[in-house]
Amino acid sequence: MGPAGRAAWTLLRLEVGEACVDDLWGADGVEPDDFTSADPDPLVRHEADLLQHLHAAHSEQVRQLCALLGDRSGLVCSRGPATPVALDRFGLRVRFTDEADRPFDARFDFPEPVRNVSELRYAMHALFDAAAS
Template structure:
């Protein structure tokens, strides 16, 4: 399974929603504190771009030289319609400063969050992440395409995904022929997560023979998985 640091890094570099939590800005509208873009610098710092008039930018400009305390909160929502759509959350706390050396378009300002600690709570479990582990972690190679891949599997390969229930052994008894849906809810280099809903609702992980590194390897891994379910 991916480490807590890898999962946190993947969320930061994914398209999931994010908002800055800054003491004293509780009354600011949430959309004013949502970065338009976010990237991770070579030292593990998180680089955020916001409108120049954002309350977060104004607060960072008035802050002491060592910055102000802030938390970047991320919420990961499944890109397919399924019960309990929130797949995970992550929180990265640290010192927020102006990123004067970071290029930004006109009307935009870059901020720099020096990560002091991070936590993740997702479908894998909970975990604390140290700054050096976050800096060294690599995001999942499928994160850029995960949303469209899950939507494609759900809309085009529903029968194959549903057939994976036959690989559950004793757990397949939890599935009833009528009213059971199988929705692909997560995809990473290690395998596919499917949520079975009906009389009961539960997740099942279907591991690939080995971790995949790109789309070509993913296609082969999925074909292997679906072939196993069809026999």
């Protein structure tokens, strides 16, 4: 029991009336039924560990992804580190620094969504190979 004999915790129920996704590409509404029935991203439980691994063990390969940025590659490939900041079934987001020391995020989509960590390995190799060629 908490102070004054009150329960130390409370169970809440979330009823979704409306939802909106706001990301690098803009904002869009999501139907509550679609939100409720959506499967969680298969990488969500591993995201933090995978991002730390990419940063610690593959930082140079992550940095080389800047070669895939087209016109912007010249602005960031010669600058500081590249930090992996988000990972999901669809791709990887990396934070680069531009010529004015301003950070910006770039999204690198996988050829197709991954269903597990094993498929992620192949998707990451495909990104790294594309950047190296």
